[in-house]
Amino acid sequence: MTNKQYDMVGIGIGPFNLGLAALAEPLDEIDAVFFDKEEKFEWHPGMLIDGTDLQIPFLADLVTFADPTSPYSFLNYIHRQKRLYPFFFFNRFDIPRQEYNEYAKWVAEQLSSCHFSSKVVDVIPKNEEEYYEVKIETPEGIQTVNAKHVVMGTGSIPLVPPAFEEKLNEHILHSSGYLHKKEEIQKGKHVTIVGSGQSAAEIFLDLLEEQTEHHYHLTWFTRSSNFFQLDQSKLAQELFSPDYVNYFHSLSFEERTSTVEDLNPLRHGIESSTLTKIYDLLYHRSLKGKVPVTIQASTEVSDIHKKGNGYELECKQLKAERSFQYEADRLILSTGYKPKISPFIERIKDDIEWEDDKRFKVTKDYRLVFKQPRNHHFFTLTNIEHSHGSGATNLGLSVQRNQRILNVIAGRDVYPVPEETTFQTFNLF
Template sequence: MQTEPLYDVVAVGLGPFNLSLACLLEPLAGVRSLFLEREPEFNWHPGLMLPDATLQNPFLADLVTLADPTSRFSYLNHCRAEGRLYRRFIRESYTLTRLEYNRYCQWATKQLGSLRFDSEVRQIEHDAARGEYLVKGVSPKSREPFSVRTRKLVIGIGSVPSFPASGEPHQGLVHSSAYLQHKRRLQAKRSITVIGSGQSGAEIVLDLLREQPHHGYALQWITRSPRFFPMEYSKLTIELSSPEYARHFQRLPAPARERLLRDQRAITHGINARLIDAIYDELEDRAQRAAPSAQLLPGCELTSCQFDPIRGDYALSFHHTDLEASYLHRTDGLIFATGYAHRVPAFIEGVRHRLRFDAHGRYEQAENHSVDVTGHEVFVQNAGFHVQGLTSPDLGMSCLRNAALVKELTGVDHYPVEPRIALQHFEPPVGGPLQRVERDAAEREVLA
């Protein structure tokens, strides 16, 4: 096994968040960083690379621009390198397709020397005498082991597909993240049911709807949500992903955070309005022509899912939340567009005693994104939704988080963040129009 230098930072996982961090660390002299990824190359959600699927964030929210507009890793520099800068200008589109974003990220990986693919981390240990972390793993391809030492860690392994508890027993279930791998097999069936009404579910439904005439399957789209609602994306709402709101949110008691996250479902679980309109137009056109269409059923919560090996189909039980009634549905093909869940990886067991967790077994993340007992050695990416709210999974805010992480990792504020971003105040400011008083005193003042 080759002896390696002591790294200042070793990051595990290479999704967009850690790739952004790698780009921001690259030009900093004297910083030794290494990014380990088990896959052979960068490939972001390959099972959802539908041709027309777009990101919700504008292209300025790329890997680097909001932290360093002069960076050579910007999306516009990628366009220039590909000879498409003026085409991009003429196109006048502020958003990117998922395919474009993935290609941009792959381009960025080829400009970096700190990335190591085909490297699966299996174990992390802490050397107390040296104040270092030992990261051990193996190459999935060659089975060759590796071991590296570092002063600090960043864990950014992403999330895993989430199935409702009623949908876990049968291993043949398809999650939306693997849709394209199973698409042809599903389209050969007599019926396909999509469970879940977020952005991914809507993209899949539109794709299946458009190709339905060529295959003849029946299509159902079912969700427990009371309606198929659009993503709330107004300008003042976007400010809820600002650092100011993240700080306000993190300082709230846990019950208040949970309540707010439920109230913010229209931001986190909604569908792009243009996509809703496209689905509606497709359905309405089918209705005019009396052509095969789809059934859309909101307010139906899945209570059980059983695979029938004799019939080769699924028996689904639903509870209608408005009618308080139960229904049975059978389908040959089944897709769960039910989101993702974060996991605490097994490789941290060797340092679990040095990390902080809440009562639910989740990382107890500090304002500086650290999760270790010292508060400045182990950091996590995109695993603090319960603590930091909307900023945790938002690609558009990755630069701001990584600017703060660079400061924590190096001790130098290389990418100063604008001191105030939001125009609104999430807490009444001192000296402002609202004066804080005891609740009883406020009520007496109103009554007087």
């Protein structure tokens, strides 16, 4: 592999770059390789809670929207596992989150282009020769490959409020590590969850279901003004379409940043089925008396201090503008994620265009915009919420992203991107 020239090198092997690898595999004109520092593929292992489902239909797998005949489709996976009939009788479009993870691992194991335990430590532009020199740390030592094009698919990392960053421990943790620490969490007498999205709701429900076995008080705080339900109406879902992404990208930076906030009910709400399960369980428990549960919106948790064998939370009810202290001995921060930007972006930061001090300019086909145009492209699937809106992190649109990238690299429409996919129109002009 050392010093070999590739058409494309992918950095990171999450679902986005894994789908790119699967679609690139049958293309004779693209020689691609992908690297990830982890030992194997795992998709949010700390949140693979029993009974939780993927929030998108199984058709939004790694390849189907580009090539339904691909051997790497979910349907082929379920067929190979001899589970097609059970899945047929399951009779649902959404699938268990654990099953999606197993499907993605199955795809990764089949692709010789995917290399794990291989950390990309540097990317050096060789502009005159029109390629990138990519250095990879492997168990055998540092290796170097050359790439005509690079795709950054480094995903996201937990977003922890600054006041809590230095205080994380086995009792204070981000939701991404929930299952790894669940046993220790349930030893507490007062467990508090902070956050407003689907992950917070799933953790609350999981702990609520087992509350009577462990006898803890369970609290759920969120800064949001309510525990908002995910908007799953059909016309609203059309905003997860190639047509809407094209429209969103055509807007000014100011319009795009303000419009992202309008997309929150589509991207950060809680599924109605989860909210229903929570309420129904609370109602049934209430038949035996008061349920040891506290649920409060419009509540900011700004800091935490050690107090005795537990902790004291600094809180504020935002609407009433009243501060208060709240005791807990276990705290779960379901505070979301932020883009993981590779440090070698520093090498090219002065060569690319920026929309503000943190967000680089990205073309419709996911290329960084260089001040001096070049033919060796640097694609990004990370930190693109400001440029592609609902298409930034959605699994259902990841195939469309990969289609565009492969079409640019191949120089032709190897996977044509569909147009006029919605009944509504986003721009008549």
